[in-house]
Amino acid sequence: MNIDQKTLQQTAVAILQKLGSTEDEANVVAEHLVEANLKGHDSHGVGMLVFYVDSVARGTLKVNQQKVSVNDFGAIMQYDAQRGFGQRIGKEAVDAALTRVADTGVVLLTIKNAHHLGRIGTYGEQVAAAGKVGLFFVNVVDHKEALVAPFAGSAARFGTNPVCVTFPATEKNPAFILDFATSMVAYGKTRVAYLAGDKFDQDVMLDANGVPTNDPKAMHEAPLGALRPIAEHKGGGLISAVEFLSGMLSGGGTNQPEHERLDGIVNHMTAFIVDPARLADLDWLNHEYDQMIDYIKSSPAPGEPILMAGEPELARKAQRQAEGIRISEGEWAAITAAGERAQPYAGA
Secondary structure, three states, X not given: OEEOHHHHHHHHHHHHHHOOXXXXXXHHHHHHHHHHHHOOOHHHOHHHHXXXXXXXXXXXXXXXXOOEEEEEEOOEEEEEOOOEEHHHHHHHHHHHHHHHHHHHOEEEEEEEEXXXXXXXXXXXXXXXXXXXXXXEEEEXXXXXXXXXXXXXXXXXXXXXXXXXXXXXXXXXXXXXXXXXXXXXXXHXXXXXXXXXXOOOOOOOEEOOOOOEEOOOHHHHOOOOOEEOEOOHHHHHHHHHXXXXXXXXXXXXXXXXXXXXXXXXXXXXXXXXXXXXXXXXXXXXXXHHXXXXXHHHHOOOOOOOOOOOOOHHHHHHHHHHHHHOEEOOHHHHHHHHHHHHHOOOOOOO
């Protein structure tokens, strides 16, 4: 079934307000979720509302929470999100960092204890739209069970640990928005496939016995399996690096088992935001960006044309704004049921 953007936004806002979110918070979170759907990342779209409703009921998500500054020293800005909505607090924290970077030229921004930050590329787009360069590392903790196996391992030890790298647009080319999980697929994509009754083209998971599989039941029916990391040993190294950079530098913690797990989604993020004009002439930077993209795309491509990171999302958004956002009947039923059982956060 296809649902138009406006209906999806209104549905999300209504559910979020039933949870006790203010109008402002509900709009920010809903816009973030719908934008993810528009850009083809349904794993981070309105389907997440099902988990948010249950998280509020469990007390692992707190609506209308305010970020707390825990360290503000020149180019270093650190916040505690106190299990508040990551989409709203993340946006506010990045806005604050963009204001600061005008003075310092570079900002090291960290956020700990954010409930699901959502699609990290959204913050990359926020930074790129301001003409800045961004590098983001995020870990995922608080799940009752870890999600991603280490390279050569069969049992999960990590979250999906996304990375995002962004460069601003020029007059000729859109912004470079590289945003990816360090697992072969995002966990949310297994949810979308599971509810739709689909399987993956590749064996992106391990079943409970450590055998590679393409069936998302491995992540949603007991006994649970694990997602596989990208790029074999290189991906195994990268997912570990993201764990250390985000979990340790933010002060939030890694996924190691000493930490209590409340069966929520908590993200810790470490981000570097840079004003490129402090490092090189902007005209030269723009020329280099455009020329390199031209050079990359000049490589003969016998199949699909070469696209830069961020371009597929722009194409999908245009298509889905025109045709509507495709959501499986199973996922829509889950969203509708979540809306019916949504109750205000006890602390609201």
